[in-house]
Amino acid sequence: MITLGYSIITVMCLVALYYSAKLWLERRDAMSFLILAALSLLWLDNFAIAVGAYVGEGVLLTAMSYARYYMHWQVLPVLMIVAGILLRRGGFAFAQNKIVMGLFCVIAVVFMAMDVPYIFQIEFYPACYGETFRLVTNVSASQICDPSNLPPQGISVAPIPAISVNVTLMLVGFALWVRHGFKWLALSFLFMFVAAGVSQMPDFYYGQILGNLGEPIFNAGLIAAAYRFGGRDTGEGRIADNAAPS
Secondary structure, three states, X not given: OHHHHHHHHHHHHHHHHHHHHHHHHHHOXXXXXXXXXXXXXXXXXHHHHHHHHHHOOOHXXXXXXXXXXXXXXXXXXXXXXXXXXXXXXXXXXXXXXXHHHHHHHHHHHHHHHHHHHHHHHOXXXXXXXXXXXXXXXXXXXXXXXOOOOOOOOOOOOOOHHHHHHHHHHHHHHHHHHHHHOOOHHHHHHHHHHHHHHHOOOOOOOOHHHHHHHHXXXXXXXXXXXXXXXXXXXXXXXOOXXXXXXX
């Protein structure tokens, strides 16, 4: 059952990746490129879990695990830049300032730099959730595969960049909702925020998979926002109110 759930989420992420690639080919703007980069390997986050029990602990699963951790640590922070572009394209005056946009870029780079040390310290340990098997850097007590062979403590990385990006895009979404009546970005990242919180509840069995379900949901919100507010920047950073339906 859990494996099926992760398989469905993987397909949802691949559909989102298809539309993000389609968007990039249509628009060829900075925002669609950054969204495509952020979504390019996010499907692997769920695919590696879905197939882990079949692949087994070995080189292939280890490689997929490195890739999915690298994606979270070094690629997803670019969505902070997307947040700045959305404010600019949404016509918010303060976001037209190049210094403000520069700050969004600097924050994204800082988030990437924060997690660079972990790339060289990473060690994987087996974790079991339902019938799934995956490799993680820190195994929670409820997902220990063999109670008679407890794994080391491992590395527990505070998800400060992920939470910051989520909250920022959620707030940007609410700003776009108030100004332009476009609600999908705010709702998708609100769902992700709640799902991520629920995934940390140790007594809720389905919390882990619910947290992963938030990924294709926020993917859809990002793509919808890019279609609504994207396009090449003309300098004034504004859009026509009737540019697209909300």
